[in-house]
Amino acid sequence: MRILVCKDYESMSKKAAQIILSQVTLKPNSVLGLATGSTPIGMYKNLVDMYKNGVVDFSDIITFNLDEYYKLPITNDQSYHYFMQENLFNHININPANIHIPNGMADNIEKECEEYENSIKDAGGIDIQILGIGRNAHIGFNEPTTSFEKGTHLVDLTPSTIEANARFFKSEDEVPKKAITMGTGSIFKARKIVMLACGEDKADAIYNTVYGKITPKIPASILQLHDDVVLILDEAAASKLSPSDYLN
Template sequence: MKIIRAKDYNDMSRKAANIISAQVILKPNSVLGLATGSSPIGIYEQLIKWYNKGDVNFGECTSFNLDEYRGLTADHDQSYHYFMHKNFFDAINIPAARINLPDGAQMDIEKECERYDKAIRAAGGIDLQLLGMGLNGHIGFNEPDESFSKGTHCVDLTESTIEANKRFFESADDVPRQAYTMGVQTIMLARKIIIIVSGENKAQILRDACFGPVTPMVPASILQLHTDVSVVADDAALSLCTEKELR
């Protein structure tokens, strides 16, 4: 793991956006794995600014999102389809035909998971995967479990994840209880991974993920075994890591 220290959320966002833009500039037809939630919004804002200046071009890129709530249609204002178009896709030139997300409206779990994995394979796999990390160490919606997941699957969301996401809905009762998510194995097959972490409330789980044992009870800990991972984290998130560990 390469740990990139940032001063704050904005600095973290800019540093992560630099890595993504470099990927696209060096390989214009990159397959990008993208994430949702509050953590990557600053990254998308920075990439849009650079796109508008003509510094980066997404016209040949393909994207695959990590996850989607099961039971929400693409036009639902809390779906990840809606989120990605509002916060990124509608402001850049990535072709609509190359945008991929799990279909939350598809209730046939086996059919949808098989479709999504097949699409990722057909695209040649993911060149760069962007991740956030949950308070319990989840990546995508891969929650703490007894084993690491493989391909795309449907998960029952934990109470802590529902609690963390309820701010986006009218109440916790409105948060979907299931989601489609890329599996840990799919994430690990990405050629490059960036994981972004911000805030003091994630300091302990970040230390556990980076320097603790590799265990499915901390899903992000598996990233220790990947050959090209950049952890971009602000000072608050790194506050429990020692200087020796950070070196």
């Protein structure tokens, strides 16, 4: 696990975008695993700027998003479909047919989850997976639990996650209580994983990810076993790590 500590959010966002740029430059038809939430917004902004400046071409890439709220219409401005269009897809030359986001409105959720896994497999697997991390160390919407989930599945969101996401809604009551998410097993299959974290409120989760016991009670701890993981952190998120463990 490589740990890169950047001075601030702007610096970590730029570093993350540069990693995506390198991946797409080396493999123009890369399969990218993408994340939502406030943390990757800066990375997406940098990627859009790179595209507008003619630095990168997204015409052949394929994307798979980690998750989507259950029974939240894609037209809702808090859906992850809407988020991705607003923050990235509407501003680059991606082929809409190459965009994959779980369908939280599917009538048959089990079938949707199975087909999503099959689509990733048919695309050849994910080359690079972007992750954020929750305050309880969840990745995707894989909450602390008693076992690691292998594949895409429907999950009940914990009260802490609902509370954390309430800032995006008019009230906590409007936050969906369930979501479809890639499982930790799905995430682990990615050839490279890049986790982004910023802010002091993520410091405990990062500490447990790096030093904690590998357990589904700390979902991100499974990344300790992956062959190619990069953590890109601002100084606040890295504040509980030993400086000897990371690169500046």
